[in-house]
Each structure stands twice: as structure tokens, then as C-alpha cells.
Amino acid sequence: xxxxxxxxxxxxxxxxxxxxxxxxxxxxxxxxxxxxxxxxxxxxxxxxxxxxxxxxxxxxxxxxxxxxxxxxxxxxxxxxxxxxxxxxxxxxxxxxxxxxxxxxxxxxxxxxxxxxxxxxxxxxxxxxxxxxxxxxxxxxxxxxxxxxxxxxxxxxxxxxxxxxxxxxxxxxxxxxxxxxxxxxxxxxxxxxxxxxxxxxxxxxxxxxxxxxxxxxxxxxxxxxxxxxxxxxxxxxxxxxxxxxxxxxxxxxxxxxxxxxxxxxxxxxxxxxxxxxxxxxxxxxxxxxxxxxxxxxxxxxxxxxxxxxxxxxxxxxxxxxxxxxxxxxxxxxxxxxxxxxx
Amino acid sequence: xxxxxxxxxxxxxxxxxxxxxxxxxxxxxxxxxxxxxxxxxxxxxxxxxxxxxxxxxxxxxxxxxxxxxxxxxxxxxxxxxxxxxxxxxxxxxxxxxxxxxxxxxxxxxxxxxxxxxxxxxxxxxxxxxxxxxxxxxxxxxxxxxxxxxxxxxxxxxxxxxxxxxxxxxxxxxxxxxxxxxxxxxxxxxxxxxxxxxxxxxxxxxxxxxxxxxxxxxxxxxxxxxxxxxxxxxxxxxxxxxxxxxxxxxxxxxxxxxxxxxxxxxxxxxxxxxxxxxxxxxxxxxxxxxxxxxxxxxxxxxxxxxxxxxxxxxxxxxxxxxxxxxxxxxxxxxxxxxxxxxxxxxxxxxxxxxxxxxxxxxxxxxxxxxxxxxxxxxxxxxxxxxxxxxxxxxxxxxxxxxxx
Numbered sequence: 001x002x003x004x005x006x007x008x009x010x011x012x013x014x015x016x017x018x019x020x021x022x023x024x025x026x027x028x029x030x031x032x033x034x035x036x037x038x039x040x041x042x043x044x045x046x047x048x049x050x051x052x053x054x055x056x057x058x059x060x061x062x063x064x065x066x067x068x069x070x071x072x073x074x075x076x077x078x079x080x081x082x083x084x085x086x087x088x089x090x091x092x093x094x095x096x097x098x099x100x101x102x103x104x105x106x107x108x109x110x111x112x113x114x115x116x117x118x119x120x121x122x123x124x125x126x127x128x129x130x131x132x133x134x135x136x137x138x139x140x141x142x143x144x145x146x147x148x149x150x151x152x153x154x155x156x157x158x159x160x161x162x163x164x165x166x167x168x169x170x171x172x173x174x175x176x177x178x179x180x181x182x183x184x185x186x187x188x189x190x191x192x193x194x195x196x197x198x199x200x201x202x203x204x205x206x207x208x209x210x211x212x213x214x215x216x217x218x219x220x221x222x223x224x225x226x227x228x229x230x231x232x233x234x235x236x237x238x239x240x241x242x243x244x245x246x247x248x249x250x251x252x253x254x255x256x257x258x259x260x261x262x263x264x265x266x267x268x269x270x271x272x273x274x275x276x277x278x279x280x281x282x283x284x285x286x287x288x289x290x291x292x293x294x295x296x297x298x299x300x301x302x303x304x305x306x307x308x309x310x311x312x313x314x315x316x317x318x319x320x321x322x323x324x325x326x327x328x329x330x331x332x333x334x335x336x337x338x339x340x341x
Numbered sequence: 342x343x344x345x346x347x348x349x350x351x352x353x354x355x356x357x358x359x360x361x362x363x364x365x366x367x368x369x370x371x372x373x374x375x376x377x378x379x380x381x382x383x384x385x386x387x388x389x390x391x392x393x394x395x396x397x398x399x400x401x402x403x404x405x406x407x408x409x410x411x412x413x414x415x416x417x418x419x420x421x422x423x424x425x426x427x428x429x430x431x432x433x434x435x436x437x438x439x440x441x442x443x444x445x446x447x448x449x450x451x452x453x454x455x456x457x458x459x460x461x462x463x464x465x466x467x468x469x470x471x472x473x474x475x476x477x478x479x480x481x482x483x484x485x486x487x488x489x490x491x492x493x494x495x496x497x498x499x500x501x502x503x504x505x506x507x508x509x510x511x512x513x514x515x516x517x518x519x520x521x522x523x524x525x526x527x528x529x530x531x532x533x534x535x536x537x538x539x540x541x542x543x544x545x546x547x548x549x550x551x552x553x554x555x556x557x558x559x560x561x562x563x564x565x566x567x568x569x570x571x572x573x574x575x576x577x578x579x580x581x582x583x584x585x586x587x588x589x590x591x592x593x594x595x596x597x598x599x600x601x602x603x604x605x606x607x608x609x610x611x612x613x614x615x616x617x618x619x620x621x622x623x624x625x626x627x628x629x630x631x632x633x634x635x636x637x638x639x640x641x642x643x644x645x646x647x648x649x650x651x652x653x654x655x656x657x658x659x660x661x662x663x664x665x666x667x668x669x670x671x672x673x674x675x676x677x678x679x680x681x682x683x684x685x686x687x688x689x690x691x692x693x694x695x696x697x698x699x700x701x702x703x704x705x706x707x708x709x710x711x712x713x714x715x716x717x718x719x720x721x722x723x724x725x726x727x728x729x730x731x732x733x734x735x736x737x738x739x740x741x742x743x744x
Contacts, residue, residue, distance in 0.1 A: 219738060219740065222740065223740065223741045231741055231742075233734075233740040233741050233742070234741075234742055236731075239730070239731065239734035239735075239740055240727070240730040240731070240734065242734060242738055242740060243729075243730040243731070243733035243734040243737075243738065244730065246671075246733055246737060246738055247671050247674055247675060247733065250651075250668075250671050251647045251650070251651070251671075251675065254647065254650035254651050254653075254654045255646065255647050255650045257650065257654060258646070258649065258650035258653060258654075261653070263653075267646070268646060271642070271643045271646035271647065272646075274639075274640075274643045275643055275644075275646070275647050278643075322636050322639045322640065322643070323632050323635055323636050323639070325639040325642065325643070326634075326635035326636050326637070326638045326639025326640070326642065327630070327632075327635045327639075329612075329616070329635075329638060329639060329642045330616055330620075330629050330630060330635055330638060333613050333616040333617050333620065334617060334620070335617055335620040335621040335626070335701075336614075336617040336618045336620065336621040336701035336704075336705075337621070
């Protein structure tokens with residue numbers, strides 16, 4: 001029996017909750033060590049690099065728990081990069097899985113390659129790289145859907161703080177100016193699409209975790225806060241608003257499940273992410289509204305989830321994706337003809 | 342009837358097929374046998390007559406496409422709920438007419454299976470599947486729409502049966518039905534949901550009067566049904582008298598979670614039809630390629646994927662032995678509101694078609710204008726949106742009333 005057959009994805013949720021709690025107040029590198037100790041950084045990476053070689057579905061409850069608990073670590077990126085590098089950069093992949101090296105991904109922008117003799121030099125301005133200021137390596141997109149792994153301390157790499165909503169895993173911009181990259185650090189065309197497809201499922205999981213936390217906070221507040229002689233949840237407007245949030249939450253959950261089932265493919269993965277953005281956004285905003293003025297305070301954590309959800313939306317380029325999704329759908333339908341109707 | 346003369350009598354149910362082979366057999370049977378005139382995405386479409394609908398659905402039953410999960414002892418095909426889903430996916434992928442006996446197959450039948458006597462199962466269930474008995478649902482009343490516990494229709498025990506007096510409303514298809522599943526009060530009005538009983542009332546009984554109501558789509562499908570001293574035999578009482586409300590709840594949960602399981606795949610058929618019609622029109626072909634409408638159509642496609650996920654999750658839960666309970670409200674709320682948004686988008690797009698209208702646009706407008714109007718009822722029947730939200734708040738979130 002393989003490990004995947006012996007385990008269930010939900011079994012990792014409890015481990016993840018415990019690990020996330022243990023990470024509170026720690027620096028990024030200490031968090032990496034903690035998470036690695038629980039096997040969470042290499043959950044989908046091969047056993048050769050110290051991973052657990054489990055399907056991506058096993059990362060779903062882990063990512064959901066990490067986001068529900070506001071983990072300040074780029075876990076989604078680490079999990080994906082460790083698997084991506086396991087064949088071509090085995091030692092580095094092992095170091096990432098063990099928490100000795102930190103890696104992240106610049107989700108926005110593209111690097112352009114130029115050749116200088118036998119050297120490959122990368123230029124470009126990239127953004128939406130979570131925790132890049134702490135990372136040892138940054139994965140960037142190249143033209144044609146290829147990707148390159150850049151050492152963060154290489155000559156010509158500048159990592160800067162960026163304006164961004166997420167307080168928990170802050171984003172950075174990355175500028176590349178004639179950055180020399182070994183050919184072995186270039187990952188082939190098609191890499192980015194596969195990476196994005198998996199990332200979309202995990203983003204949906206991340207939003208699920210945050211949305212679940214928001215709904216729990218809103219429900220708790222509505223049940224305990226009294227106004228006009230009743231708990232807020234006495235009022236139908238509040239009850240119905242929370243019921244709609246629950247519908248959205250279960251829609252995200254079911255869409256993720258379907259995307260990982262035997263009928264799941266790239267379309268279902270993109271749909272899961274797009275549904276998560278729609279419902280996660282409204283759940284977090286709705287939770288803030290139900291908290292009233294308290295929801296607008298720094299101390300109530302709903303805004304932290306709202307910030308993360310909107311950041312994940314941008315990292316996955318949801319507005320570009322829904323446009324592509326719709327255009328692809330339209331293009332696959334033939335014009336009406338009676339015989340084919 | 343001529344359009345149905347060539348319908349195959351071959352069954353796909355008894356061939357021992359499973360999985361994709363079962364799906365393929367259903368797909369082939371439907372494509373070979375569904376008359377073009379029954380397809381609302383065809384220029385040849387002509388709404389089937391009552392007689393044609395009955396004949397078509399009887400043929401579907403003989404082919405193994407209805408009564409899929411019902412026990413063979415009562416005329417069913419004894420297959421699994423997952424196979425029921427497979428069949429419904431294939432049914433949904435074609436623009437077929439809705440069943441004229443969905444109340445029989447999806448409400449009365451399951452409730453009789455759950456609480457009926459052995460005699461009732463043998464008497465009623467095969468007749469439903471063979472389309473000899475068409476059923477309607479007598480739950481709502483003028484003073485008890487969403488609040489069924491307030492219903493006033495009264496059932497009084499007589500020496501050897503029951504006498505029913507009262508009035509039902511919004512009773513879809515009563516004018517064409519032979520039986521009505523009537524929920525009636527045996528106790529006091531103050532008892533609310535206690536003392537309710539359920540009856541299979543023959544609509545040709547003395548004292549039953551049916552009056553059709555014209556609906557916004559111009560059809561006269563739903564009805565008022567009046568019961569004036571109607572004598573009902575004891576053998577037509579469904580379940581024990583005090584179990585009426587529990588049985589009603591079970592019916593409604595089944596209705597919300599599993600009825601017309603093909604919806605997501607039918608909505609997909611509708612979306613593909615809409616796009617295909619637009620792509621055959623000079624003005625609309627450019628519009629649907631443009632970002633604005635591509636995004637909106639993409640949003641519909643995403644919602645269809647999510648609806649499929651709701652349905653498949655419910656099937657897996659039921660197939661694993663779970664009770665669906667209040668979770669049926671999630672799917673009902675989702676599909677009804679999603680379909681309304683889609684229908685509004687469809688008529689918005691089609692209203693911008695080139696002139697003169699192409700045959701494709703004429704077919705699509707006829708179909709989607711009907712869908713748009715019909716969809717307005719979808720957030721009302723089987724429990725309004727507000728009722729579903731209340732159920733989710735009460736029974737899933739278990740929100741405190743907090744007095």
C-alpha cells in the first residue's frame with residue numbers, strides 16, 4: 001500500500017493546525033524549520049528529496065489550515081517549488097524541503113532573456129513575490145511559459161518592499177538587471193501553466209481557510225453581540241447574510257473537491273479558484289460588515305483574511321483568468337447548425 | 342404520436358453495463374430516439390402534447406432511464422444512485438422536455454418507498470414509472486405557502502377511511518394528474534406541524550374540483566384544487582397519521598437535493614446553445630468574443646461547474662449512506678439563483694442580435710425567453726429562497742435566536 005493509499009488528506013489538517021500554532025511569533029527561517037519538521041514543506045515532493053510524494057489534494061487541508069491560522073510563511077510557494085525542482089535541482093529541492101533554504105515565486109511579470117556569449121542573462125521587473133525579501137531563491141516566469149530560478153543574492157537582483165494588502169505574508173517586487181542564470185536553473189516551456197494550475201487549487205484552498213475563519217468569527221460575533229435586546233443573530237437580515245456566506249463557503253469546498261476528482265482537469269481547477277475568489281471575497285467582506293464598527297478595527301482579524309484573499313486574487317490574476325476562461329469556453333462551441341444542434 | 346413510432350424498446354438497464362459503458366449506452370439510446378421536435382434547441386421544435394409526453398416517458402422507462410434506483414420488485418431498475426447520476430448527466434446534455442410526472446417520480450414515489458405499505462408500493466410505483474398514473478403535489482394552500490405547518494385542509498377519520506375538506510394551490514399539473522399527494526390536518530390548527538397526515542387522493546373522486554391558473558409564461562400548468570367532502574380510503578393514507586409532517590420534510594429534502602439531478606448538465610446544454618446561436622449571428626459573434634461578454638459567459642460556466650460539484654457531492658454523501666438533510670437547501674439555493682442570472686444574460690445578449698433574425702436566433706430566443714420567465718418561479722417553488730436561507734441558518738449554522 002502506498003503512502004497516499006494509507007493516508008487521508010484530512011489527517012494532515014490537524015498536523016497543520018498544530019504546526020501553524022507553533023509558528024506564531026517566529027521568524028520566517030524558524031518557521032521553515034518547524035514546518036519541515038512536520039513534513040509539510042515537502043508534502044507533494046518526491047521521497048528522494050525528503051518529501052512525502054503525496055498528491056496535490058493532500059496539500060489542500062494543509063494550505064487551508066495555514067491560511068485559517070494566518071501563517072506568516074510562503075507555504076503555498078514552498079510546497080510547489082520543492083516539487084518543481086525535484087528532478088532538475090535535486091539538492092536545492094531537498095534543502096527547501098528540509099527548511100534550510102527558502103524559496104518563493106514572483107507571480108506577476110515576466111523575465112526576458114538575453115545571451116552574452118555563452119551566458120544567459122535575465123532582465124525584467126516582476127512583482128507579487130510573497131516573502132521575497134527573506135527568500136534564498138525566487139522562481140520567475142519567462143517567455144513561452146518557461147521559468148527560471150534566481151538566487152536572491154545574485155548580482156543584478158534587487159528585492160524591494162511593495163505596496164500590498166497582505167500583512168501576514170508581505171509581497172515584494174523583484175528587479176532583474178543582467179542577472180546571470182545557469183542553464184540548469186531554466187525550467188522548460190509549459191512549466192508555468194502546470195505550476196499555475198496547481199497553484200489555483202491551492203489558492204482556492206487558501207481562500208477556503210480564510211473564508212472559513214471569517215465565517216466562524218462572524219457567526220460567533222452575531223451570536224454573542226446583543227443589540228435592541230437580542231443577539232444579532234435574532235435578526236433575519238443577519239441570519240440570511242450568514243446563510244449566504246455558508247453557501248459560498250460550501251461552494252468553494254465542493255469546487256475544490258471536484259477539481260481533484262477523476263473528472264477534474266485544468267478547467268475545474270481554474271473554476272475552483274475563480275469560485276473561491278468570488279465567494280471568499282464576499283464572505284470576508286460580509287464578515288467585516290457583520291462585525292459593524294468593530295470589523296473596521298485593526299484588532300479584529302477579519303481584515304487580515306480579507307487582505308490575504310484579495311492578494312491571492314491578484315497573485316492568481318483572477319480577472320485575466322476569467323477572461324481567458326470565458327474566451328476558451330466560447331471558442332470551443334461551434335456556431336449553430338441544425339444538424340449539430 | 343407518429344414522432345415516437347420509431348422509439349426503440351431496447352433497454353439499457355438490463356444489459357449488465359456499468360461505468361462508461363452504461364453511460365455510452367444511455368447516450369446512444371437518447372440520441373437515437375429523442376425526436377427532433379422534442380428538442381428545444383432545434384428549429385423543428387414543437388412542444389410535445391400530453392399524450393406524446395406520456396408515451397415518451399414510458400419509452401424512457403422501458404429503456405431503463407427512469408426508476409433507475411427503485412427496487413426491481415416495484416418496477417424499478419435496482420441500480421445505484423451514482424448510476425442515476427450518470428443517466429441524468431446524459432439526459433441533461435440534451436434539450437429534452439421536462440417530465441410531466443416529475444412529482445410522481447421524484448416526490449410521491451420516494452415517499453411511498455420510504456413510508457408506504459407493501460400494498461401501496463406494488464399498486465402505485467409501477468404505475469408511476471409506466472406513466473399510467475401522473476401525480477401532483479397538494480401541499481401549499483392559500484394561507485399556507487411557505488409556512489406549511491399552518492395548512493388548514495382537514496382530514497377527518499370516518500368508519501373505514503378519511504374525509505378531506507379544504508383547498509390547495511400552486512398544484513402544478515393537477516389538471517393532467519390522476520393522483521394528488523395531499524398533506525392534510527388531522528389535529529387542531531394550533532398543533533402546527535403535529536397531527537398532519539398524507540394521502541394519495543384520486544383526482545377523479547367525487548368532490549374534487551381542479552381550476553387552472555394562468556402563469557406569467559402564458560401557460561395554465563399550475564392549479565387550485567378544491568376538496569369538498571372527498572372520501573379517501575384508508576389504503577390511500579400514506580404513512581401513519583402523525584408521521585405526515587415528518588414525511589413531508591423528507592419529501593422536501595429529497596426534492597431539494599436530488600430532483601432533476603440533470604440540472605447542471607442541462608444548464609451547460611443551454612449555455613452551449615446560447616453561445617452557438619450567438620456565433621452564428623454577425624453582431625453577436627463579435628460580442629461573445631469581446632472581453633465583456635466572454636467574462637460574463639465565463640462566470641456562468643464557473644457557476645455551472647460549482648453546481649456540478651454540489652450535485653456530485655450530494656450524490657457521494659447519499660451513496661455513502663449519509664442523510665442529506667438540510668444540505669439540500671444549499672444546492673437548491675445555488676441552482677435557482679444561478680439559473681436566473683444566466684437566463685437574464687441570455688435574453689440580454691439575444692436582444693442585440695442582427696436583423697433580419699437568423700433561424701438560429703429565432704430558435705434561441707424562443708427557448709431562452711421561455712427559460713427566463715420559467716426561471717422566475719425557480720426561487721419560489723420547492724421552498725422560496727428566503728425559506729432556504731432560513732433552513733441554512735437554523736439547521737446548518739444552528740444560529741442562536743438569541744432572545
